[in-house]
Amino acid sequence: MNARTTRTLAAALSLTAALAISGCSSDSDTKADGAKADGAKPAMTVSGAFMPEPVNDQMAGAFMVIKNDSKTADKLTGITSPLSDDLQIHETKNQKMQQVASMDVPANGELNLERGGNHVMFMGLKSKPKVGDKVTIELRFEKADPVKVELDVKERTYNAQTSNAH
Template sequence: MTTRTTRTLAAALSLTAALAISGCSSDSDAAEKPKITVSGAFMPEPVNDKMAGAFMIIKNDSKSADKLTAVTSQLSDDMQIHETKDQKMQQVPSMDVPPNGELKLVRGGNHIMFMGLKNKPKIGDKVTVELRFEKADPVKVELDVKERTYQAQHTASH
């Protein structure tokens, strides 16, 4: 090898090492995961064992945007994230949880669907779901099973 080739190779290796190190340091930023909290979680009592909905407010108390990417539950093997646009419901792969903001899952709007229930919960029961996010750690949530006509009072925080 010539001296020039050796210097070029050394410079390339130094750059690669610097990029690897800076990549590691940016992981420490990623370690500051979004802080997700959930309030007002409920499920109206299902009419049958075919499907049910879940509603809640998912709050992101961080400067980093996140996405709700999946939901799991012992009650159903087919959990879906649905958005409602122009009064039409459709399954989506994820939903944004904005930085320092909320994702509202409400009747007539975006929500979670349980398809093919393993049993039919009754009023007063609790159903556990696990919300999975792109960045934040999974969050376990207990849904209170409410009357079919129940309307959550999603008002501003106290």
């Protein structure tokens, strides 16, 4: 082989190796911005969002169903609202609630935030909403774009599961 052939062969091998290495990503690989390697971002929708009328201005709960119609799992990582500067994600295990940093929203699945289960807590309300009011929140996710949601303020005894069974 002459020097030119050797350089061409070396360049071709280097290019092949680089392509092989960059092509070795799995479906679960994500880019730095959180998008999947194939560019698909989860798209979240929310239904049944409500807040029972708070008893006082110390705390309130919020409940909803977050649906992920994509093939990419995601996580609910935070909530913001003009009603409170301290919103928390709570899980309930063994009838005890505790704050968690995030909650999984499975691919092609749902995250149910419901009474007696996982939910959102508002701590230190700036005002006390009444039945019929609407409370705006913004859900933040690890990968999906933020989602603005309006919570309907309902009677303290309201429960979505029993209200939907007509």
